[in-house]
Amino acid sequence: MKLSKQQIVDYDKAYNQHPWLTGSVEPLAIERAEGIYFYDYDGKRYYDMSCQLTCANIGYGHKTISDAIKAQLDILPYNAPMYATAPKSELAKRIIDLAPDNMAKVFFTCGGSDANEAAINMARTVTGRSKIFSRYRSYHGSTLGAGNLSGDPRRFSLETPAAAGFIKFLDPYLYRGELTFKSDQDASNYYLKLLEQQIVYEGRDQIAAIAVESVTGANGVIIPPDGYLQGLRALCDKYGILLIADEVMAGFGRTGKPFSFEHWGIKPDIISFAKGITSGYVQLGGVIVSRRVADFYNDKVFQFGLTYSGHTLACAAGVACLDFYEEHKIFERVGRVGVLLGKLLEEQKAKHRCVGDVRYIGLFSAVELVKDKTTREPLVPYGRDPDGVMKRIFGMLRTRGFSTYGRENNINVTPPLIITEEELKSAFVILDEVLTIVDDDTISRSKSL
Ligand SMILES: Cc1ncc(COP(=O)(O)O)c(C=O)c1O
Incomplete structure (x- = not known):
């Protein structure tokens, strides 16, 4: 037709x-x-x-990407996630090579929402704690966990009732803040101090993770003041909290670095990604996890799975896309x-x-x-x-x-x-x-x- x-x-x-x-x-x-x-x-x-x-x-029409997808289609279009395949192995290795040196393994999903679901699941299991902090001016997806993790009004329809354990805190959104600061560091100190109070009130040993878009995307590209992400890392270390950097939108070159948190020199515990890994040629997302998180699962089952995790065509597109980023x-x-x-x-x-x-x-x-x-x-x-x-x-x-x-x-x-x-x-x-x-x-x- x-x-x-x-x-x-x-x-x-x-x-x-x-x-x-x-x-x-x-x-x-x-x-x-x-x-x-x-x-x-x-x-x-x-x-x-x-x-x-x-x-x-x-952008569109890049033959090297479509050729890689077509070639993979003839060899093996799909595999269940328990098997090893060339595109999945290569892509995971190359992502780890690109990521900070504390990162050890990748778990592939189909997009950003399920990447954040995986991140929430891992953070809770690895720490044995339940609460997850995130910010108001944020979007992390629209499935139940990722939607409750999100701060913007798109979460409201998922809060009927809200999933338990998702706590919101204020963004360092300086243009809309009530106060003016002499320096970025002063601003960072102010917002981190407020956050630390909230951590204490919520129970310092109850919090599994703090999840932030390193640079907030859909909600108006809010860039953290210098010192903020470094301070957030320090707070997480102080209270044994995992830091989840949502790089779904900002990752893979959008800010001129593989991951946007690199502008501030920090190393998260879990990085969620999607979008830019394949530039949308085939849908793909995932989480990159630190050695500590990866090692936790050496002798424990990761209680999470997706039929299309590590989809062969998507991983082939991802490898071709990384080639494109590098070559050009x-x-x-x-x-x-x-x-x-x-x-x-x-x-x-x-x-x-x-x-x-x-x-x-x-x-x-x-x-x-x-x-x-x-x-x-x-x-x-x-x-x-x-x-x-x-x-x-x-x-x-x-x-x-x-x-x-x-x-x-x-x-x-x-x-x-x-x-x-x-x-x-x-x-x-x-x-x-x-x-x-x-x-x-x-x-x-x-x-x-
Ligand atoms: C920062 C961020 N995280 C997560 C998501 C959700 O990703 P997806 O729509 O692929 O589920 C998005 C989507 O725009 C996003 O911008």
Whole structure:
């Protein structure tokens, strides 16, 4: 059956349940993709300025990746997780080589949510403790454990009732904090002091793990102040708590390093990953665990499993993707092109009254929109957008060929890591045009939200 463009949309609306959307949303039908662009059925081109959900890191149409997947398909498309296969063995070894030197083993999952489920399971089993701390402005997935680990409003539907033992603490979100600090270290000390009090109140020997997105992604690219992750590591060591770094979005080059926590020189106990490991060519995720965690399971059963853990095709895609990162020196180029991204974002901040803050590290960035730069009042209140202001802004961007997403009052800008400086500049012409409209837009500026 060859569907017409209209049938694709109609059948999608009739038969597909979309995540996080109501059934009344009119989907855009995408036909194909190449490089940093995707195309709809009218041949219209879109800059994929979020590489879908910040996962298609190397963009589209790379033959070395599709060839590796096709070759594996003919040899062995799938295997049950208890077997050893060449792609799974090679990928695990290469991930361990890339990770900090305290890391010992990989457990593969199908994506980020189940990676965090595995992390929660391991942390509780290894420590014999039950509580898991995580932050409010975070997203760790939508399955029961990962959803309860998440801090943003997407957790609410899973809290009826909430799973036991998930405790939230405040993010060091300096732009929205009540206090101003003389230095990053002062800010870090303040937030860590609050956290330490909470650890004591919750029972210092009750806490299995603290899970953080090393750099918060979907919730507006919140970058920790210097000293924060180092202090978090020290607190975990002091109280025998495992540190889980969720690198599902920030990992594999997004910030210009294999893992984003490396900017602050720390070594977590468990790293969860997904997205960039295969750039979305085939779904794959996993956890990387330290020697201590790995050794715990030497004589104990890991009580967790997935039929598709270590899926052969996915691992073949992962190996090809790591080859691509290496061959094209992608992580290094992210650092270079990221400098231009920062400059372009700062220009937007200086020019537009609707831009309160811009945050960026590598090719991981967000534009935070405000009603008023002085008061920092967000363009839409937290957890609500009754007039659909942000939806309209994303719509205006997409109509003009700039596709991205964001949460709350943020526009995330996380382009494919292969984007050139020229492409970045051209895409920013569209962003600039839309921000100019937002500057003057009476609906988004009204006080009635
Ligand atoms: C930081 C982080 N962790 C976990 C997840 C969940 O991953 P998945 O959607 O693959 O289950 C996401 C998804 O965006 C994420 O950004």
